[in-house]
Amino acid sequence: MKGMTINEYGENAIFRSREVENPTLNSGQVLVKISASSINTVDTMIRNMGEDLPFAPATPAILGMDFAGTIVEVGPDVTGFSIGDEVYGCAGGLAELQGTLAEYIAADSKLIARKPKNLTMKEAASLPLVGITAYEGLIRANIKSGQNVLVHGGTGGVGHVAVQLAKHFGANVFSTVSGEKQMKIVENFGAKAINYKSEQVEDYVNKHTNGIGFDVVFDTVGGENMLKSFEAAALNGQVATTVSLCELDLTTMHFKGLSLHVVFMLIPMLHNFRREQHGEILSNLAKIAEAGDLKPLLDEKQFSLDNVGEAYARLESRNAIGKVVVVN
DSSP: OEEEEESSOSTTOOOEEEEOOOOOOOTTEEEEEEEEEEEOHHHHHHHHHGGGSTTOOOSSEEOOOEEEEEEEEEOTTOOSOOTTOEEEEEOOSBTTBOOSSBSEEEEEGGGEEEOOTTSOHHHHHTSHHHHHHHHHHHHHTTOOTTOEEEEESTTSHHHHHHHHHHHHTTOEEEEEESSHHHHHHHHHTTOEEEETTTOOHHHHHHHHHTTSOEEEEEESSOTTHHHHHHHHEEEEEEEEESOOOSOOOOHHHHHHTOEEEEOOTTHHHHHTOSTHHHHHHHHHHHHHHHTTSOOOOBOSOOEEGGGHHHHHHHHHTTOOOSBEEEEO
């Protein structure tokens, strides 16, 4: 099969097309012919940092985690899936797991689910990593109907899904964005947009919560932005984040009695830990999408396997709005 490989890591690493052996199935796996794969920030981190990350695959490596495609072979001990099923998932590109920038992947059946019927392969491929992350963060933050929920970065990969899921769960949703175009996007999702460049935290907390603060804050920006999340949260509020590799002063968090939830969705893949939970979340996301409450936001640029390097550059440029997807 065709696979896009890199022989060494670094910011200048080049993806090269080469013929590699088709994957062989182990117990519990299915062979999927990949139709599309999406690029996530963690993919660019692996390409750029390589050996500095404990979960980077050995070179030559096929990267990529998310995919959508069609099952062409079912391995031993697999139940619930058949040849011809259209599926999606996040199942490769880490450690010994072959990535998705290829024609086929041998995927653990616990890490996949049937593709939402109303989404294209391209749309479905954009969802797994960000969808699981958004869903897990909101559930762990104990989201409830009627709560005021703030999502930082509402047009980003995780952010745009978190906004829609929070609406689905019945919350009053607010989202910080950087400009007019982004404001319109989150408003179309049913959220109230906040331009963080022109509004201070104290101002929008007073404006939207009468100074009480938000019940749940989902911080997809992370780092020092979490200080703004702590400031924006209500007393005994919940803060979820996807980016916490930093040192912070937790004084505000302490005096407000906040709970912090760090979401690192790669744990099931890396440690073979409760992988079935990812399959269950993907099944739930498919139902939410089919009910019309979740629509992926895709970047306007088009990419294929042959120009995957440009897809990585697009995501790293920070000019993309929505998910960057590679179509086979």
